[in-house]
Amino acid sequence: MSVVDRPIASPVSPEADSYPTHHFLNHSKGFLSWALTLDHKRIGLMYLVGVMASFALGGLFALMIRIHLWNFKDGWLSNQTYNQVFTLHGAIMVFLFIIPSVPAALGNFLLPIMLGTKDVAFPRLNLSSFYLWVTGLVLFLTALSVTGLDTGWTFYTPYSIETSQGGAVLAATFGVFVLGFSSIFTGLNFIVTINTMRPPGMTWFRMPLFLWAVYATSIIQVLATPVLGITVLLLSAERLLGIGIFDPKLNGDPVTFQHFFWFYSHPAVYIMILPAMGIISELMSVHCHKGIFGYRMIAYSSIAIALFGFLVWGHHMFTSGMADVTAVVFSALTFTVSIPSAIKVFNWLGTMYQGTVSLNTPMLYALAFIFLFTIGGLTGLPLGALSTDMHFHDTYFVVAHFHYVMMGGTLVAFLGGVFHWWPKMTGRMFNDKLGMVSAIIVFIGFNMTFLPQFVLGSRGMPRRYATYLPEFQPLHQLSTIGSLTLGAGLFLALVVLLLSLVNGKKAPRNPWGGATLEWMCSSPPPHDNFSSAPTVGDPYDFSDIEYDGRVGSYVKRS
Amino acid sequence: MNFILADKVQPYAWFPDGASSFVPQVDFLFTVIMWICVLFFVPIVIAMGYFMWAFRERPGYRGSPEALHNNLIEITWTVVPTIIVVWIFWEGAMGYLDMSRIPKGTIDVNVTAKKWQWAFKYDNGGEHEVAAVEGSVVKELPILVLPVDRDIKMIMRSDDVLHSFYIPAFRAKRDVVPGRYNYLWFHTTKEGTYDLFCTEYCGDNHSQMLAKVKVVSEAEYQKALAKAIQEPEDPLERGKLLYKRQGCSTCHNAGAEGASGPGPSYNGSWGKKVALENGSEVDFDENYVRESILNPQAKARKGYGKASPMNSYAGKLKDEQIDALITFIKSLENTAAAGK
């Protein structure tokens, strides 16, 4: 089928093609044209809907947890139900939301366009990744509805071997296995695309930083996820065949399971945060209308984080009685990850310096990210230091720390990214004022939820407790109020996005003034992205991009 | 006696009161880290706010896109944090090595963790006491009595799944792993009563797997040791004690006491016919109680076949002790089943 689109390299007459009549959304119609699509943009959008639905489900569980903890005892859930709820909250958020959120949803949509290619290297594999993800979702929902999964998202043995909820454990571990392969194939696809399909002129150091981040993420996905695959496979064999590798009753060792599990799951933390950092790099430079400060440092630090991330898994077992030397080495390695992360924060600040800062919804989310991620990163220090970790390990301090990183970091960046690229994906502008209100509510609600948890943790409140000592009640209640605020803010954000589809203005080609290739396409982009190879320039050269009031869009001065 | 931690600690303290020799190092390191964090965080936020204002988009202003790179600044903000984290690492590792090197001449306590109770056994073979706690989720908790100003070593093992032994006031924590012994030591510095938590998720009543640590003077400790090996003469009293001490109360309800699950209540069962999971019925009598203690899964009650399985007490209870428990359950013959 031929596509009506002009090559973007040619001189642009903005009025004519700012609002295309033919684009990837209406390229073909019908359910099957979506279900069987090989177009990375449609797959990306389907992922986006999927991960947002999963997030809503996981968020609902989170609110159930917080409401239950309003009173120190006799909450509205039984202990057993509470355990199932926090398990599902964790498992859904980690495996179904955070890991696929940025790479699979935004990454799929943006990677080929930012890179200047027609599609990813293996479109069929890409679609099958999506269906693997759907299969994983179904298996998780099975675990949820048939019986309750109550092992915690970490599936620690021997509890996961002994628990009476056997069917649920099997369904969930198989779900994790399938989701793992979904993640591997996505990563593999991205690495190959970036390596072999860059158009002429797109050298490594002309790639937008988001692509560097996705590239680093993909490396982790490909190298770490198989180990999770074999671990959960052995765990299901443990349940089905009683192989005993992780079962102390059969001379197996439960701590070995923890090592296997965290060999994946710690790098997975960087699968979650690296692409978020990539988003922030894009957002900061575009909305400050200034090139990113220290491009190479940010690019290198992404790769450094990806590599160091593989060496630090042991800090999850500091209290398990590992040998002193091992603990000390893992502690030292853990601190190496903190440096590249710190560098990035400073570079983002440097980007603002002498820029032209537009305050809008994506920018507010980006600023919230820097604030929250800095707290999350700094509170990692007492957890990485061995002697203080003996006190904080498995307390609410850890809970607050990783929520600041994963939620305050990844989720907030994800939201910022969704707002930032929403006009590009849907062709509609959202209500910026309401969007900013949502960002402020999310920010306040988030801090109110998780700051008290630092105090709870330092005073000794252990995590995963369905009931607790009465003295912790005021802080828990503050946290619960915060979580409801947070929920309201997130709901508002969703409303803002959905409203834009109904009554949003048509989005121009380049509403924010970005210089990367996706802003050279129409909004929404045509089916094949580029009918001929685009001209690739410096992704952060804003000197010739100006606002043109006549078309309501930024244009490249020629 | 009042065991609520709130009475001992100022309600809004950042850390609970410290009572072991680890406290100074941990608290010092944490305080320093916290101030370092503040020193980083506050300038970052101020810079963010200032840049937001000073370089805001406004008519007639256009920022300069020049400042893209500055080697000196970039090297500085790489090297300075590196030096700081190296120090934090060193300090943390040294503190940890002190914690993991167990001194000679400790007082040993055997700790057994199982779902969902702690059991402590003193050197002399005596077992821990159980005492009532007001205002807590669990009405009665095991009490571990320890002497002040001594090195104590915990020899810990688990009967079933992973647990973790944690006393916030001592800043001490160690996982209890089935299939091996894990050790934890500390030096008590202050008399008082402190909370003990399980911090590794272990199932339904994980949050009720609590205990109290009572640090007392040497004389009182000796008294407690002597008392620990006694059991009352009266079978009913003895049964009541065993009900708590052996951890029956963590799963079974008796009178108004004990957890309401996952095990069946003792109330009002004696002498009746009870339905079993396999469909048959059995007399709830001495033999049934005895068998259920020694081989709990043999005749699981209806509706409890899928509950978390109870461990066998074979070899853990003497015949007289089982007799005492039977006497105790018998005494609940006419108690109405409370709650569930």
Add this chain to the structure above:
Amino acid sequence: MTAIQETHSTTDHHHGDDHHHDHPSWLAHHFDDAEQQYDSGKLGMWLFLVTEVLFFSGMFCAYALYRNRNPEVFEFCSSFLNEKLGAINTGVLLFSSLTMAWAVRAAQLRQHQLLVGMLGATLGCAAIFLGVKSVEYSHKWELGLLPGKFYVAQLEGHHGPHKGYLEMLCAVPALITFLLAAYAVYAWATKSIFHQRVAGPLLTAGICFFGGVLLGQYLEAQEEASKSHGGHHEHHAMAQGHVDHDSHEHAAASDTHTHDHGAPAVPEVSPAVAMGGSPDVYVASEEVNTPKAEVNQRSMAGLFFSIYYCMTGVHAIHILGGMLVISWLIIKAAREEFHEQYFGPVDNVGLYWHLVDFIWIYLFPLLYLIT
């Protein structure tokens, strides 16, 4: 990279109304040229192989950990594995690697007949491998050498009753071979060259499986015979002496247990599962034969067989997967789809096949040749 740029300058002219017209059917629309497509496929395959290696590495780690902890268990249990069968299978797989490499060459040179033949030979070797493996598995199951908690060898003795496991394992292949035979008859009846080219190699492979089974049975019987002469007591000693050990497994293992922390007397009998029974104990104790009593029980030997079945089982699943894609290649090759510009699929499946062989080359000495 330069090649890609060159082709770009040529394709640049074709934008607009019909940019597909310079794309042959074998070149996906989003690739610029054959080279880019080939490079992408190759890099993708290598990355996939990396994930495969990491997938297996989990089990190799488990192997290393438990062998390090209980070396005597591994030495003892390894004696149940038939080295001859393992060696035959190693040879078969090595040969199949050769035929696979030859197939790639044939694809590049448009030698379509030879390509189908070589792919067929590879498939046949894979079938022989699985046939031999079936004999090994069924033989062990009959002895009760099962994984983990199902390990019952110490109860049933060496010559357990024949339970027909082999027949069970052969049922599905027999059905498939039967269907393939029917297909072959159809192919020859209709005189379709394409169907004949497909049916021939597939049916041969099906028959090869049973060839492998016969070979395996013959060698296994030979081994039995030599055992009942020479190493008779080796197996029987354990088979008889252990019925009574079952009841107090824990006690049996406790004396081999020394604590890695050098703990003062621990008041209760340590569980058999205690960690870190340091290997030096066994090296010091004069012979590995002595602790067999403790070794041949569920909590010890069971673990070895768990690892054995996991590793060889996952490997066998990979062989099965390889057979599926090779069959797919045979169909494509029968249609004469491959040529010097388009042989990526053969090349990539070849890479995968070499990796599967390669893993076996590690498994064989690690599991079979310990003693």
